[in-house]
Amino acid sequence: MESSSPGAATAESAAETILETVPALMRLIRAHMREGRAEGISVPQFRTLVYVGRHPGTDLSSVAEHLGASLPAASEMVSRLVRDGIVTRTQDPASRRRIRLALSPDGERALSASRARTLDWLAERLSGVPRDDIAQLEGALSALRRLLEDAEG
Amino acid sequence: MESSSPGAATAESAAETILETVPALMRLIRAHMREGRAEGISVPQFRTLVYVGRHPGTDLSSVAEHLGASLPAASEMVSRLVRDGIVTRTQDPASRRRIRLALSPDGERALSASRARTLDWLAERLSGVPRDDIAQLEGALSALRRLLEDAEG
DNA sequence: TATTGTTATACTCTATAACTATA
DNA sequence: TATAGTTATAGAGTATAACAATA
Numbered sequence: 001m002e003s004s005s006p007g008a009a010t011a012e013s014a015a016e017t018i019l020e021t022v023p024a025l026m027r028l029i030r031a032h033m034r035e036g037r038a039e040g041i042s043v044p045q046f047r048t049l050v051y052v053g054r055h056p057g058t059d060l061s062s063v064a065e066h067l068g069a070s071l072p073a074a075s076e077m078v079s080r081l082v083r084d085g086i087v088t089r090t091q092d093p094a095s096r097r098r099i100r101l102a103l104s105p106d107g108e109r110a111l112s113a114s115r116a117r118t119l120d121w122l123a124e125r126l127s128g129v130p131r132d133d134i135a136q137l138e139g140a141l142s143a144l145r146r147l148l149e150d151a152e153g
Numbered sequence: 154m155e156s157s158s159p160g161a162a163t164a165e166s167a168a169e170t171i172l173e174t175v176p177a178l179m180r181l182i183r184a185h186m187r188e189g190r191a192e193g194i195s196v197p198q199f200r201t202l203v204y205v206g207r208h209p210g211t212d213l214s215s216v217a218e219h220l221g222a223s224l225p226a227a228s229e230m231v232s233r234l235v236r237d238g239i240v241t242r243t244q245d246p247a248s249r250r251r252i253r254l255a256l257s258p259d260g261e262r263a264l265s266a267s268r269a270r271t272l273d274w275l276a277e278r279l280s281g282v283p284r285d286d287i288a289q290l291e292g293a294l295s296a297l298r299r300l301l302e303d304a305e306g
Numbered sequence: 307t308a309t310t311g312t313t314a315t316a317c318t319c320t321a322t323a324a325c326t327a328t329a
Numbered sequence: 330t331a332t333a334g335t336t337a338t339a340g341a342g343t344a345t346a347a348c349a350a351t352a
Contacts, residue, residue: 072313076312
């Protein structure tokens with residue numbers, strides 16, 4: 001293995017780059033977010049908060065599907081967020097077996113603080129990069145995500 | 154905020170894209186690897202195996218540093234891998250407080266099987282992508298990793 | 307009966323603190 | 330005393346299976 005150099009530019013070499021780079025990127029982001037003790041929001045929590053913030057009144061099944069997690073896993077996560085006072089969980093008046101989720105005021109604050117901190121960190125790293133390279137990066141990441149998501153459902 | 158469109162091509166818009174895309178990519182990769190019940194290797198385990206496979210005889214501290222994890226976390230992970238028979242842990246003859254790690258034959262097999270399966274999956278998704286776009290993708294991912302890693306140590 | 311969510315149980319991964327053993 | 334590693338403890342996040350409640 002190790003045979004294909006980074007410059008090969010084949011589907012195979014790109015696959016190796018992805019498999020090596022994406023987890024490394026994820027660790028760097030997670031490490032940064034973990035440092036932010038003030039907010040104390042993990043990456044899965046962050047993703048949940050972003051989704052709930054964008055879809056106020058959403059239900060648990062939608063959250064689980066968005067996270068790509070099981071319903072019990074989502075339920076536990078939401079319970080922790082409710083316990084911590086950053087998400088509210090109320091019954092849907094229309095159906096008593098469905099819940100409605102939303103950010104609490106604290107949740108809104110925690111999310112924007114955490115989001116701003118991480119975005120600032122990332123933007124600062126990217127600040128010296130030429131505009132064209134930035135555009136390529138955005139395009140490449142979005143395209144890759146689309147390619148992999150179409151693979152599933 | 155949602156204000157910056159994907160085409161803005163600023164450091165800020167790229168930061169948003171990264172923060173949204175990288176965790177999503179990670180989940181897709183993790184979900185794929187989890188489906189491979191045969192090997193049953195998680196992403197952190199996979200990264201550990203790749204490192205140990207490339208640095209046979211490495212010690213625990215090096216593994217922990219490579220993973221960006223604490224020494225206890227790495228110790229536990231290695232213990233599980235040893236328990237499962239895919240990593241060997243022996244004492245360094247030169248220093249009795251240092252251990253040497255290597256892949257077992259089963260570990261070599263499990264790693265290449267898991268690696269091949271995931272690489273095939275990724276390469277297949279990328280198979281229709283033009284060579285130039287592939288090159289851009291590889292370049293963008295590697296550059297991003299370098300940018301973020303230089304931020305830390 | 308089918309759907310929505312929770313609870314029970316179990317495991318991985320992660321951390322900090324306390325410890326052992328060795329250099 | 331400083332270093333390499335393990336153990337103790339705790340908690341997040343994940344899964345499947347079993348359950349409750351409601352439609």
